[in-house]
Amino acid sequence: MKQIDVNKISTKKDKIILHIAKPLAKNEAVSLQAAGRMLADSDQLAFIYLLEDEEKYRHVSIPEQLWSELRTHLNEVDRVYIELNHELEIECTYFKDEFNYLLDNIQDNSNYGEKMVEAVGRIISK
Numbered sequence: 001m002k003q004i005d006v007n008k009i010s011t012k013k014d015k016i017i018l019h020i021a022k023p024l025a026k027n028e029a030v031s032l033q034a035a036g037r038m039l040a041d042s043d044q045l046a047f048i049y050l051l052e053d054e055e056k057y058r059h060v061s062i063p064e065q066l067w068s069e070l071r072t073h074l075n076e077v078d079r080v081y082i083e084l085n086h087e088l089e090i091e092c093t094y095f096k097d098e099f100n101y102l103l104d105n106i107q108d109n110s111n112y113g114e115k116m117v118e119a120v121g122r123i124i125s126k
Contacts (some may be wrong), residue, residue: 001068002056002058002059003031003058003059003060003061004020004022004024004051004058004059004060004061004065004082005020005021005061005063006018006020006021006023006060006061006062006065006082007019007020007021008039009070009073011071011073011076011077014077014079015077015079015080015081016070016074016077016079016080016081017080017082017083017089018060018062018080018081018082018083018092019083020060020082021086022058023066023083023084023085023086023102024084024085024088025085026085026087027086028102029084029087029090030049030088031054032052032053032058032084032090033051033052033053033054033090034049034050034051034052034090034091034092034093035049035050035057035097036050036092036093036094036098037049037050037054037094038094038098038101038102039059039097039102040106040112041061042112042113042115042116042122043057043113044061045063045064045115045116045119046061046062046063046064047061047067047099047102048052048060048061048062049063049082049092049095049098051082051090052089059109060082064095064119065075065118067069067119067120067123068120068123070099071099071103071123074096074099076079078096079091080092080095080096102120103120103123103124105121107120107121107124111121
């Protein structure tokens with residue numbers, strides 16, 4: 001399973017754009033679609049949005065240092081896109097719902113590990 005790392009967030013009019021560290025090749029990017037699901041990676045302190053193609057999932061990793069900025073933007077804008085390369089963005093379906101669900105579920109839930117619960121608590125308390 002390939003991991004795609006988000007390293008920056010920006011906004012443009014009515015959308016949030018997640019920028020990735022290494023743009024994907026065009027042939028790889030066009031085969032991907034949003035899976036509409038998000039996971040928590042307690043070991044790496046990241047939220048993972050899932051993209052998929054016909055064969056497998058790709059993990060789009062959003063590290064802890066971007067969570068607060070992302071949450072602030074989600075209070076103003078609902079639509080989230082991942083910029084896969086300079087020519088292609090893909091809309092992340094159900095992103096806001098999934099993100100908020102995880103924040104609520106992780107808060108005070110030791111099943112996610114102490115570090116993850118503390119990290120989520122910091123952004124929720126802002």
